[in-house]
Amino acid sequence: ATPMGAALVDIRDYLDANPGEFLVVIVQDQTSPEDTIREFEVADLAQRAYAHPPGEPWPTLGELLDDGKQLLVLAEHDAGGADWYQPAFDVLQETALTATQADFACTPGRGDAANPLFLLNHWLPRRPALPSDALEVNAADVLLERARRCAADRGDVPNIVAVDFYDAGDLFTSVDALNGLPGEDEAP
Structure with missing residues (x-):
C-alpha cells in the first residue's frame, strides 16, 4: 500500500498540473481524523478542500474551481477536526x-x-x-x-x-x- 502522505503529494502534483480538475477523496478509517487532517495540511491540500456549510445549496464545479477548491474530502465513518473533513454519508447516497x-x-x-x-x-x-x-x-x-x-x-x-x-x-x-x-x- 502507498503511504497516505505520498499519495497526497501525488494528488497535489496532479491538481497543480490540472487546475480545472476536482477530486473527491473518501478516506477509510484506518487513520484518525487528526492524522488525516495533519497529512492533508503537510501535503498543502487543506486549503484546496471544500467545506460545505450545512443546509446551504451546493456550488457548481465551476464555482468551486473559481474559489480555488479542488477537493471534497470525506471520511467513511469518523470525521471532524476541520470544517472541510466531513462524514461521507452525511452528504452521499450510494x-x-x-x-x-x-x-x-x-x-x-x-x-x-x-x-x-x-x-x-x-x-x-x-x-x-x-x-x-x-x-x-x-x-x-x-x-x-x-x-x-x-x-x-x-x-x-x-x-x-x-x-x-x-x-x-x-x-x-x-x-x-x-x-x-x-x-x-x-x-x-
Whole structure:
C-alpha cells in the first residue's frame, strides 16, 4: 500500500498540473481524523478542500474551481477536526456494494436517499479485483446503461462513479455521455 502522505503529494502534483480538475477523496478509517487532517495540511491540500456549510445549496464545479477548491474530502465513518473533513454519508447516497454482474441493481446502500450527492459503486465483488472483469463491466454499454437506469430509479444522476481499474473500459466516455458532453468516442 502507498503511504497516505505520498499519495497526497501525488494528488497535489496532479491538481497543480490540472487546475480545472476536482477530486473527491473518501478516506477509510484506518487513520484518525487528526492524522488525516495533519497529512492533508503537510501535503498543502487543506486549503484546496471544500467545506460545505450545512443546509446551504451546493456550488457548481465551476464555482468551486473559481474559489480555488479542488477537493471534497470525506471520511467513511469518523470525521471532524476541520470544517472541510466531513462524514461521507452525511452528504452521499450510494448504491449497494454487493451488486453482481447478473443484476447490477440500483439498490440503495449507505446514506440517506435525500443526500445531495449520488455515488454509483460499479464493480464486481470479486477480490482481488481483476482487470479482465473491469474491461467487461466498465464497457460503455454496461456502465452507461446502469448509470442511466439508476438515475431513473433514484431520481438523481450519479455525481460520482466508482470503478475498479479506471483505465480499463469506457469510464470517461460513459461519464461524459452521462453529463451530456461529447466524448472522444460517442458512447451508446
